[in-house]
Amino acid sequence: MTATTGAGGAPELLSSPAAPPEPPEALEPAALVEVDGLDVRFGSGPGQVYAVRDASLTLTAGRCLALVGESGSGKSALARALLGLAGPTATVTARRLRIHGEDALAFRPRDWLKVRGRRIGLVSQDALVALDPLRPIGREVAEPILAHRLLPRRAVEPAVHALLERVGIPDPAERAHSYVHQLSGGLRQRALIASALAAGPRVLLADEPTTALDASVQARVLDLLGQLRADGTGLLLISHDLGVVEALADQVAVMREGVIVETGPAAEVLSRPRHPYTIALLDAVPGRRRRLPVAGADTATAATAAGTADRSAAPDDRSTASGATLEAPPLLTVAGATKRFRGSRGNRRTAVDDVSFTLRAGETLGLVGESGSGKSTLAGLLLGLIDADGGEILLAGQPWSGLPERERRARRHLLQLVPQDPLSAFDPRWTVARVIGEALRTAGVERRDRHAHALTLLEQVGLSSVHLDRRPLALSGGQRQRVAIARALATRPRLLVCDEPVSALDVSVQAQVLALFRELTSSLGLATLFISHDLAVVREICSRVLVMKDGAIVETGPVEQVFADPRHPHTRELLAAVPGEIGRAYRARFEAGHHQRPPETGQPFFQQPSI
Amino acid sequence: MHPAIRPVALRLLGAVLVIWGAATAAFGVLQLIPGDPVNAIVGTHALVGPEQRAHLRAEYGLDDPPFAQYLDHMGRLATGRLGDSYQLQQPVWSVITDQVGPTVELALWAMLSAVVLAVAVTLVTSGRARWPRRISSLLELVIVSTPPFWLGILLLTVFSFHLGWFPVADTGDPRSLVLPVVTLALPIAAVLTQVLREGLLTALEAPFVLTARARGSAEHSVRARHALRHASLPALTLAGWFVGTLLGGAVIVETVFARSGIGRVTLQAVADRDLPVVQGVVALSAVVFVAVSALLDVLYSVVDPRLRRRTGMAAA
Numbered sequence: 001m002t003a004t005t006g007a008g009g010a011p012e013l014l015s016s017p018a019a020p021p022e023p024p025e026a027l028e029p030a031a032l033v034e035v036d037g038l039d040v041r042f043g044s045g046p047g048q049v050y051a052v053r054d055a056s057l058t059l060t061a062g063r064c065l066a067l068v069g070e071s072g073s074g075k076s077a078l079a080r081a082l083l084g085l086a087g088p089t090a091t092v093t094a095r096r097l098r099i100h101g102e103d104a105l106a107f108r109p110r111d112w113l114k115v116r117g118r119r120i121g122l123v124s125q126d127a128l129v130a131l132d133p134l135r136p137i138g139r140e141v142a143e144p145i146l147a148h149r150l151l152p153r154r155a156v157e158p159a160v161h162a163l164l165e166r167v168g169i170p171d172p173a174e175r176a177h178s179y180v181h182q183l184s185g186g187l188r189q190r191a192l193i194a195s196a197l198a199a200g201p202r203v204l205l206a207d208e209p210t211t212a213l214d215a216s217v218q219a220r221v222l223d224l225l226g227q228l229r230a231d232g233t234g235l236l237l238i239s240h241d242l243g244v245v246e247a248l249a250d251q252v253a254v255m256r257e258g259v260i261v262e263t264g265p266a267a268e269v270l271s272r273p274r275h276p277y278t279i280a281l282l283d284a285v286p287g288r289r290r291r292l293p294v295a296g297a298d299t300a301t302a303a304t305a306a307g308t309a310d311r312s313a314a315p316d317d318r319s320t321a322s323g324a325t326l327e328a329p330p331l332l333t334v335a336g337a338t339k340r341f342r343g344s345r346g347n348r349r350t351a352v353d354d355v356s357f358t359l360r361a362g363e364t365l366g367l368v369g370e371s372g373s374g375k376s377t378l379a380g381l382l383l384g385l386i387d388a389d390g391g392e393i394l395l396a397g398q399p400w401s402g403l404p405e406r407e408r409r410a411r412r413h414l415l416q417l418v419p420q421d422p423l424s425a426f427d428p429r430w431t432v433a434r435v436i437g438e439a440l441r442t443a444g445v446e447r448r449d450r451h452a453h454a455l456t457l458l459e460q461v462g463l464s465s466v467h468l469d470r471r472p473l474a475l476s477g478g479q480r481q482r483v484a485i486a487r488a489l490a491t492r493p494r495l496l497v498c499d500e501p502v503s504a505l506d507v508s509v510q511a512q513v514l515a516l517f518r519e520l521t522s523s524l525g526l527a528t529l530f531i532s533h534d535l536a537v538v539r540e541i542c543s544r545v546l547v548m549k550d551g552a553i554v555e556t557g558p559v560e561q562v563f564a565d566p567r568h569p570h571t572r573e574l575l576a577a578v579p580g581e582i583g584r585a586y587r588a589r590f591e592a593g594h595h596q597r598p599p600e601t602g603q604p605f606f607q608q609p610s611i
Numbered sequence: 612m613h614p615a616i617r618p619v620a621l622r623l624l625g626a627v628l629v630i631w632g633a634a635t636a637a638f639g640v641l642q643l644i645p646g647d648p649v650n651a652i653v654g655t656h657a658l659v660g661p662e663q664r665a666h667l668r669a670e671y672g673l674d675d676p677p678f679a680q681y682l683d684h685m686g687r688l689a690t691g692r693l694g695d696s697y698q699l700q701q702p703v704w705s706v707i708t709d710q711v712g713p714t715v716e717l718a719l720w721a722m723l724s725a726v727v728l729a730v731a732v733t734l735v736t737s738g739r740a741r742w743p744r745r746i747s748s749l750l751e752l753v754i755v756s757t758p759p760f761w762l763g764i765l766l767l768t769v770f771s772f773h774l775g776w777f778p779v780a781d782t783g784d785p786r787s788l789v790l791p792v793v794t795l796a797l798p799i800a801a802v803l804t805q806v807l808r809e810g811l812l813t814a815l816e817a818p819f820v821l822t823a824r825a826r827g828s829a830e831h832s833v834r835a836r837h838a839l840r841h842a843s844l845p846a847l848t849l850a851g852w853f854v855g856t857l858l859g860g861a862v863i864v865e866t867v868f869a870r871s872g873i874g875r876v877t878l879q880a881v882a883d884r885d886l887p888v889v890q891g892v893v894a895l896s897a898v899v900f901v902a903v904s905a906l907l908d909v910l911y912s913v914v915d916p917r918l919r920r921r922t923g924m925a926a927a
Contacts, residue, residue: 083825088739113827122825124818132819132837134915143836144826179916192822199827 032203032234033059033082033120037095040077040086040258051077051090053258057236059203064225064235066249066266068242068281070506071477074258075238079205082236083120084112100202117144121196125208127188131180137191138164138176144199163194167224185371186217193224204228207238214370214533216577222247240506242285243536243578246270254278284508286536329397330358331495331527336391337381337401339374339551351377353551354391361494364521364528366542366559368535368574374551375531379497382529383417384408396494413443413491420500422484426472432458432483433468439490457486462516478509485516495527503534514541535578539563547571626901630894634688637893638681641886649673671697684890693894694887698880703891706876711895713781714872717864718857720788721795726850728796729803733842734834736804737811744808751801763794763867780869791868795861799853803846810842817841843914851907855900 040052052074059065067075081092082099084107097104100119107115116122121144124130131140141160145151151159157176164172167190180188189209196204206225210218226248229235239245245252249266254275262275273279339352351374359365369375380386382393384400393401395414419425426435436454445453455465461482472480481501488496498517502510518541521528532538538545538559545562547555547570555568566572649664649671668674672683687694693703736747754762770790771779778787814820815838823833862874873892880888912918 080821085821085824113829115827116825117827120825122822124822126818129818130822132823133917134840135837136916143823143828147827147829147832181917195822195826 030061031058031098032061032100033057033236034096034098035082035094036097038078038081038097039091039093040074040081041091041093042087042089044091050258051086052081055255055258055260057253057260057263059234059236061202061234062229062232063250064229064237064248065251065253066237066239066245067253067255068239068245069255070240070281070508073255075255076207077258078255079122079207079236079238082205083116083122084109085116114148117196117199117201118148119201120203120205121199121201123189123193123196123204123206123209126212127185127192128180128212131188131192131195133180136177136179137183137195141176141191141195141198144195148199150199160194160198163198164191167191167194167197168220169194184217185213186220189213189217189221190224193221193228197228202232203234203236205236205238208240209237210244211239211241214577215535216370216573218244219577242270242282242507254281280508284511286507286510286514286534286540328360328362330394331361331396332359332382332529333394333397334358334382334391335393337378337388337393338390339377339381339386340389350551352381352388355548355551355553356391357546357553357556359495359527359529361527362521362525363544364517364530364542366538366545367529367531367548368533368538368545369548370533370574373548375548376499377551378548379417379499379529379531382497383415384412414493415495415497416488416491416493418481418484418488418496418498418501421504422480423472425484426480428472431469431471432463432475435472435483436487436490439487443491445490453490454486457489458483460489460520461486462512476509477505478513481505481513482516485513485520489520489524493526495529496521497529497531499531500533501530502537503532510537517541535563535574547574622905626898629901630688630897631685633893633897634685634890635681637889638684638886641881641884641889642677644881644884684886688890688894693891696880696888697885698883699885699888703887706888707873707891707895710871710873710876713870714858714861714865714874717788717791717795717861717870717872718854720792721799721857722850722854724792724796725799725803725853728800729807729846730839732800732804733807733811734831734839737808737815737834738830747804747808751805754797754801757798759794759798760863760867762797763790763864766790766794767867781871787868787870791864791870794864794867795857799850803849803853806846806849807839807842810845811838814838814841840914844911847907847910847914851903854903855896858896858899 035058036056038052038055039050042049042051055074055078057065057067067078069075077086077090080086081090082097084092084104086092094105099115104112104115131137138157138160141163142156145156145159146153160176161172164175169175169187169190175183175187175191180191183191193204193209204225209225210221213221222244225235225237229248235248237245237248246266251263252266252269253260253263254269254273254277255261256277262269262273262278269278270282273282335356337352337355338350340348340350342348353374355378357365367375367378377386381388381401384403384405388401391401392399395411398411400408400411430438433451433454436457437450440450440453441447454468458464458467463479463482463486467475467479467483472483475483481504484501501517502513505513514537517528517530520526530538530542542559544557545559546553547562547568549568549570555562555566555571562571563575566575649667672680675683693707695702696706699706732747736743767779767790770776776786777790778784781787811834815834817838820833820837823837824830828836858873861872862878864870865872865874866878873895876888877892879885880892
C-alpha cells in the first residue's frame with residue numbers, strides 16, 4: 001500500500017464486521033463521501049455520451065440522501081462511479097471525489113477493491129438476481145468478510161448468523177443454507193442488505209432497494225433501512241418511487257438526463273418543488289396526481305404533457321362510464337372458480353379459492369393483493385391458459401372454462417392479455433410491424449391490409465409509423481407497453497386482462513399509459529381486469545376493486561368505498577403499507593383507532609384523486 | 612406409487628425405449644447395406660460350396676423374412692444374449708469386453724483433458740483485453756474445422772516421426788496415449804471453450820456479479836466463484852453429449868494411431884455385416900448415453916440448486 005492510497009482509516013480492526021467503527025468526530029456528523037463536479041461519460045470521441053454531468057453531493061453518517069429521477073437519468077451510473085464500477089467503457093472525472101477522506105480520483109484498481117464492501121456497500125434492486133442464485137445466502141453474506149480478510153475462517157459463520165439476525169431474518173443458522181429462490185421477497189432483500197453490511201461499511205448505496213416488493217414487505221424493508229440510518233449509516237437512496245423517498249430521505253436530489261436539477265431538504269423539495277421537472281415528477285405520482293396527461297407519445301416529458309392536459313379524462317368520465325355499465329349484460333361471469341396445485345411435498349395448495357365476480361363492458365375492475373395471493377393464476381384461468389378445478393367462467397354469456405381449446409379458439413380474440421413486461425413477451429428480433437402483424441393475422445386480417453391496420457392501431461395507442469420498423473430493445477418502456485396494448489387491440493377484443501401493466505414504468509410514463517388505458521376503455525367500451533399490487537394505481541383507474549388474499553376474494557366494492565372504508569383487515573393492512581401520503585393517512589387513522597376519510601384538502605401535495 | 616419412485620421408473624422406461632430405438636435403427640441400416648453376412652461367417656475360406664452356404668444361412672436364420680429376423684434379434688437382446696459374432700466366432704459379450712478397455716481409457720483421458728483445457732483457456736481469455744479472446748477464437752475455429760484424422764496424422768508427423776517424442780503406435784507405453792488423447796481432446800476443448808466463454812461473458816453481465824464486485828471481491832474470484840458456475844450449465848450438456856460420441860468417435864483415432872479398441876471392432880463389423888457385434892456395440896452406446904444423461908441430471912442439480920425441487924412445482 002502506498003501513500004496515495006492513504007492507509008489512514010484502516011487501523012480500526014473490527015471485532016465484529018457488523019458493528020460500524022466509531023466515527024472519528026462524534027460531535028459533527030462526518031462527511032463520508034464528498035463528490036464535486038462528477039462526470040460519467042460513456043464511449044469516446046464524438047459519440048461520447050454523458051450519463052452524469054457535473055454532479056455534486058455529500059453523504060453524511062446517519063443521514064439519507066435520496067437521488068430521484070426516471071430510469072436512464074443517470075442515478076445508477078452515479079452510484080456505480082462511487083464504487084469505481086462505472087464499467088470499462090466509462091470515463092469518470094471529478095473536481096473532487098473523496099471517500100472517507102481519501103482521494104478516490106487517485107485510486108488504482110486495488111485501492112477500489114478496498115473501498116467496495118468495506119467503505120461503501122451496495123444494495124441493488126431485486127435480490128432474486130442481485131444475489132448469486134447458485135450459492136446459499138450464507139456464503140453470499142460471508143463473501144465481503146472473506147474478500148477483505150476481516151475474520152479468521154472459523155469466525156465467519158457466527159458472524160454471518162449475527163448479520164442475518166441483525167437484518168431480521170429468523171432462524172439465521174438454518175436460513176444461511178437457503179438459496180435465494182427458497183426465500184420470500186422480503187427475506188431475500190434482507191439477505192442482500194446483510195451481504196452489503198457484512199464488511200461494516202458506513203455508507204450504503206441502495207439502488208431501488210424495494211422496487212420489486214409488495215407494499216407491506218416494502219414497508220418492512222424501509223423500516224430496516226431507517227434503522228440502519230439511525231445506527232449511523234450514511235444512505236444514498238436511489239428511487240423513482242417518491243413514496244419511498246418520502247419515508248426515508250433527509251435530503252433529496254432530483255436528477256434528469258444526468259444533471260442534478262434540484263436539491264434540498266426532503267420535506268421542502270417534496271412539498272414546494274421549484275424545478276418544473278420535479279413538479280412534473282410529483283404530479284405524476286398516482287394518488288397525488290392533479291390531472292392526467294393526454295395519452296400521447298411518451299417521448300414528450302411529463303412536464304409538457306401535463307401542460308397540455310386540458311383534454312385529460314375528467315372525473316365525470318369514469319363515473320358516467322361506470323354508471324352506464326350497470327345496465328350492460330356481464331361480459332365475463334366467474335362463479336366459484338377454483339384452482340389447486342400440488343405442492344412440493346404432495347400437499348395441495350389452493351391458488352384460487354371459490355372466486356366469483358362479474359365484469360361488464362366499459363368497466364375497469366381492479367384486482368389487488370400481494371404476490372402469491374393468486375392474482376396471476378386467476379388471470380390464467382380467465383385466459384383459458386390454466387384449467388380450473390371447479391367453478392364456471394362464462395364469456396359473453398357462453399361457457400368458456402372447461403371447453404377444449406378447439407372450441408375456445410374461435411372466441412379467443414374477444415379476450416387479450418397485456419403483460420407486465422412486454423420486453424420478455426415480445427420476440428426481440430421482431431419489429432413492431434411484425435409483432436402487430438402476427439396478431440392481425442390471427443385476427444384474420446388479409447396480408448395487404450395489415451400495414452394500414454397496424455398503423456391505425458399504433459396511432460390509437462399514441463405511436464406513429466416511425467415505430468413500425470423498431471425492435472423491442474430500441475423502444476422505451478412506455479413505448480413497449482403501448483405496442484403491447486396495440487397488439488392486444490389488434491384482435492378487436494372486448495375484454496383486456498392487464499397483469500401489472502404499468503408497474504415496470506416510471507411514474508410519468510405510468511401516468512401517460514394509465515391515461516391511454518382510460519381513454520381506450522371508454523372509447524372502445526372495453527372491459528378491463530386490471531391486476532396490480534399498486535393500490536394507488538388501482539385507485540386511480542378502476543371503478544371497482546377485488547382484494548385477494550390466499551386465493552380468495554376477501555373484499556370487493558367500488559374503489560372509493562373500499563379505499564375510504566376498508567372492511568377486511570387485510571385490505572387495511574395493504575392500505576397502511578402503501579408508502580407516502582396515502583399510506584400515511586391510513587396509518588394515522590389506524591393509530592387513532594377510528595375510521596374517517598383521509599383529509600380532502602389542506603395538504604399541498606396530497607390531493608384526493610377525483611373518483 | 613411412492614413419489615420418489617416415479618421419476619426413477621420414468622427414467623428406466625426412457626432408457627429401455629432409447630436402447631430399443633437404437634437397436635431397431637441399427638438393424639434397419641444393416642439390412643440396407645449390400646453384402647452377404649454369410650461371407651462374414653465363412654470368412655476367407657472361399658472353398659465353401661453353395662449347399663453349405665445355404666445350410667449356414669438357415670442355421671443363422673438369415674433366410675427368415677426380415678421382420679422375423681428382427682423379432683429374433685430383439686428377443687435375444689431383451690434377454691441379454693448378444694449372441695456370437697459371425698466373423699470372430701466368439702461371443703459378442705467377450706468381443707466387447709476385450710476391446711472396450713483401451714477405448715474407455717482413451718475417452719476418459721480425452722474428456723478430462725478437454726474440460727481442464729477449456730476451463731483454463733476460458734478463464735485466461737475472458738478478461739477485459741480483447742486480443743487473447745480473438746486469438747483463441749481463431750484457433751478454436753481452426754481446430755473445430757480440422758478433420759480429426761488429418762489432425763491425428765499431423766500430430767504423428769510432427770511429434771512422432773520428426774521429433775520422436777511419442778511412439779507411432781500403441782506400444783503399451785503410457786506415452787503412446789498422449790497423441791490420441793490430444794487428437795480427441797482438442798476439438799472438444801475448442802467447442803467447450805466457445806460455449807463456456809460465451810456463458811461466462813453473459814454471466815459477468817448479471818446483476819449478482821455487480822453485487823459481488825461491490826463487495827470488494829477481486830476479478831478472478833468473481834469469475835471463479837460466481838460466473839464460471841453459471842457458464843458451466845450449458846457446457847455440461849455439451850460435455851455429456853461429447854462423452855457419448857467419444858465411444859464412436861474413437862474409430863478414426865484408433866485407426867490412425869493403430870490402437871485396438873471398440874471403434875475398430877465396430878468398423879470391421881459394419882463392413883462385414885456382422886450383425887450381432889454391431890447390435891452389441893449399439894446397445895453399449897445406448898447404455899452409455901442413458902447413463903451419461905442420468906449422471907448429467909445429478910450434476911445439474913449439484914450445480915444449480917434451483918433444479919433440486921422440480922417435482923410438483925406449481926405453475927404459478
